[in-house]
Amino acid sequence: MRLGIQLGYSGEGFAASVDEVVEFEEAGAELVVVPEAYSFDAVSQLGFLAARTRGMQLASGVMQLYTRTPTLLAMTAAGLDYVSGGRFNLGLGASGPQVIEGFHGVRYDAPLARTRETAEICRRVWRRETLAFDGDHYTIPLPGDYAKPLKIINRPTRSRIPILLAAMGPRNVALAAEIAEGWQALWLDPRSAGRVFGDALADGRSRRDPGLGPLDVSVPVPFAVGEPTPVLLGRHRAQLALYLGGMGAKGRNFSNDLVRRYGYAEEATRVQDLFLSGRRAEATAAVPDDLVTATSLVGTVDTIRHRLDDFAAAGVTTLLASPLAATRAERVKDVAALRELLGKL
Known part of the structure; x- marks a missing residue:
């Protein structure tokens, strides 16, 4: 299993990160993922990382397909692959209507077809x-007297840059298994993965081009070697509350839908109701x-070893750790320990 690092949303601490x-x-x-x-x-942050790192892979997690044209996404990915010496992976996703329509002012429609x-x-x-290209949603070039087909001026470092699709719903997961080099999962509970995602993965793999190779399944997990105290897991609990409660409207929240499929329907409703009513602390506590435990990786070395077996059994091939320890030295030490454990799987 490959070891990656999942960064948090950018802020004043990015250079230190x-x-x-x-x-x-x-x-x-072996990999670092930058969210958006x-x-x-x-x-911009991936370009900074390309200059500072030597051999590790870089990935977006994820670039939103509605806010850039497909051609611009391709140009950007080729540029990042060039400056990194062939180390970039295009993490791509549809995001959701709250972000796309509410922040960008772009209509959110046909996410699967647009992704394909x-x-x-x-x-x-x-x-x-x-x-x-003459598709249902993109026509290149547009008809008219002035448009003509073009090709990219530069010669890309690679003619095939890995595409990693972020997906939670069954149809999106099936699409990732069909057309992408990788699937970026979120809030993966390895105990429920087979029941919740098994049919969709099998459906997509049945149409998969063998030339794509095996599907890489990457999962972000808050991580620390130590006792899973409320303080250590507090940030993860708060982020779950944000996604279940606030990252989407009532009836259109993909994280909330996923947790319901895991079997937490009543709890998901309660967290969302509390969050949307402004009672965020209560939502987090709910x-x-x-x-919280199932979607994180915190515990003793023995506990983590057993949990890694669960992730491997669920088909995870890349673990994206978000180190939680209090000091930088502890976080680096924990990552080294996790690398050693993964090497023994």
């Missing part, structure tokens, strides 16, 4: 084809303890 990423790379981390919701953009067409357009650009 990159200093840590350099140490995490020395400790054995309605924070600073991921692209975007992936195809990106791959044509990277192969330096003269781009002509997140089920079992869900």
